[in-house]
Amino acid sequence: MNLEEITKIWHANDEQLLDTVSINKQLLTEVTTKRVQSRLYEIKWTAYFEIVVESFWIIFLEGFLVDHFWEVQYSIPAGFLLLIAIFSMILNGSRLHRFYQLDASKTVLETQRQVEYLRYLELFDNRSLYVIMPLFATPFLIVVAKAFFNFELYSWGDILWNFTIGSFVVAFIIGYLLNRYPSRAIRETLDFLKEIKETNAL
């Protein structure tokens, strides 16, 4: 088989293929009256759920910050948590915005870049939790203990410091390992994004 033969084979069965495909008009009518889901990319329902939870969390943190604004031992941890919550909410909002901007009728490279970038953001978001959780564990515990139990975690002194240092070390190790050994899904996503870029920049 050479390239000329390939072209011949490609077109040889056009007539025959055309006869083998028929449209199920009854089903088509049924489908056209219903809302159909896009299969181009599926946004996970967790994105909406996270935004709702983050909204409540931000409202709570704002209230806490106002109540304890002049007590730096509480306002600083609450401020950190508020910043990360706002950042996470912006990231989720950005993902949803990108999702609703997807248009399958745009050029292949543009749409695939958007789809793949969304996939990357989703993977990145999931994995970043492994680092964020230990990193912000201490401020979280300080704020929650004070807000819900009126307990001052600072009274534990050494234990709190050891816990903080330990959680930073854990976050650093996890961050290093995730960066050093990216998952197969992340590698594939980055490879495909690179392929798109290279195809466009030849």
Place this chain on the structure above:
Amino acid sequence: LKAQPSQEDAFTHFLEQHKLLIMKVAGIYCPNPEDRKDLMQDIVLQLWRSFDRFDPNQAASSTWVYRIALNVSISSLRKVKSRQKNSAGYLAAQPILHWENPEPDDQLEQLYQLINRLHPLERALILLHLEGCKNPEIADIMGMSTTNVSTKLYRIKEKLKSWLSPKKKHHES
């Protein structure tokens, strides 16, 4: 309701015109005939979803269909598990585009398998080339410059030739 009777008719007519194209794109990305049916279903659903935004003044209908069919196929290829999950719905049980393959064409299936060895974007390029699209049209569908299309097609052809050569030698001997 989104659908007006005239729009349904127009879509049916539109689908009739482009069903071969849909089938060929699906064939390139799904060597397995059963998966191919699911992919064709996905393409038709996405075409319907975008149909009310189709403007014939902005793009030729074939260009528009190629873009959607290729985008759905590449996305499906990169998310096979999800597609299998979605296909469990009632829509997948009864295909809109009913495809009967009376006699499997060995040469065509062999060709699909050969093209299947290419990267997803390369497959799109060679498909458009085999379909007889000119380089400016391919560039318009893909979102690349015409020069890039030429260069890329040349490399793909070289790659295919290199894959075909050992087989040829084998047959000659």
